[in-house]
Amino acid sequence: MDIKDLNMKKAPIVVIDKSLDFFNDKVLFPEKLAKANEMLKKVGLPKMKEAL
Amino acid sequence: MNIEKYQIKSGEKLEVFEFVSEGPQGRIVKMVQYSPTNYKDLYNLGFGDKNAETGFVDDTAISNNNDSEKVLATVVATLYAFTDKHPEALIYATGSTKSRTRLYRMGITKYLDEAMNDFTIWGELDESWEEFKKDVEYIGFFVKRKNV
Numbered sequence: 036m037d038i039k040d041l042n043m044k045k046a047p048i049v050v051i052d053k054s055l056d057f058f059n060d061k062v063l064f065p066e067k068l069a070k071a072n073e074m075l076k077k078v079g080l081p082k083m084k085e086a087l
Numbered sequence: 088m089n090i091e092k093y094q095i096k097s098g099e100k101l102e103v104f105e106f107v108s109e110g111p112q113g114r115i116v117k118m119v120q121y122s123p124t125n126y127k128d129l130y131n132l133g134f135g136d137k138n139a140e141t142g143f144v145d146d147t148a149i150s151n152n153n154d155s156e157k158v159l160a161t162v163v164a165t166l167y168a169f170t171d172k173h174p175e176a177l178i179y180a181t182g183s184t185k186s187r188t189r190l191y192r193m194g195i196t197k198y199l200d201e202a203m204n205d206f207t208i209w210g211e212l213d214e215s216w217e218e219f220k221k222d223v224e225y226i227g228f229f230v231k232r233k234n235v
Contacts, residue, residue, distance in 0.1 A: 059098055067146065
């Protein structure tokens with residue numbers, strides 16, 4: 036499969052690189068995560084049943 | 088999206104992704120992380136540039152590598168990979184700046200028909216949510232994969 040075929044796929048072919056597991060327990064974007072938690076507390080979730 | 092994307096690397100949990108942007112500014116390592124929030128099955132999408140010297144990841148960097156569409160398509164590709172592994176996940180995304188949030192909105196709008204086939208998308212208003220509509224200035228977005 037060449038890069039053109041790869042790019043036609045919605046679900047990408049991901050190369051597993053175990054060195055990236057180093058980041059699993061680390062939050063790379065702490066401000067964004069805090070913002071998300073704050074938003075969830077304040078605004079909550081969209082109405083799922085209406086939209087799904 | 089049938090547009091060019093970068094090759095993606097990920098850890099085994101498919102929660103942290105890395106790819107390399109290539110352009111006039113050189114090779115820039117980009118990181119995408121889906122972090123669990125305080126709520127079950129709710130994740131935050133973080134995205135930024137990795138500083139090659141310090142390893143620090145900066146989500147406010149403007150790389151000007153003339154490949155924003157390819158980068159955005161690659162971030163969307165990570166969304167497919169992540170939701171393949173976590174089909175129940177709801178993902179929250181917002182830009183680190185207003186202009187970056189606008190860029191996300193433009194990206195969603197551009198490929199909305201295709202995106203709506205695979206994801207349910209909501210836009211965040213001041214203190215509420217609505218199903219995503221074109222030409223509305225949202226604060227953030229929630230996406231959920233439809234049938235995986």
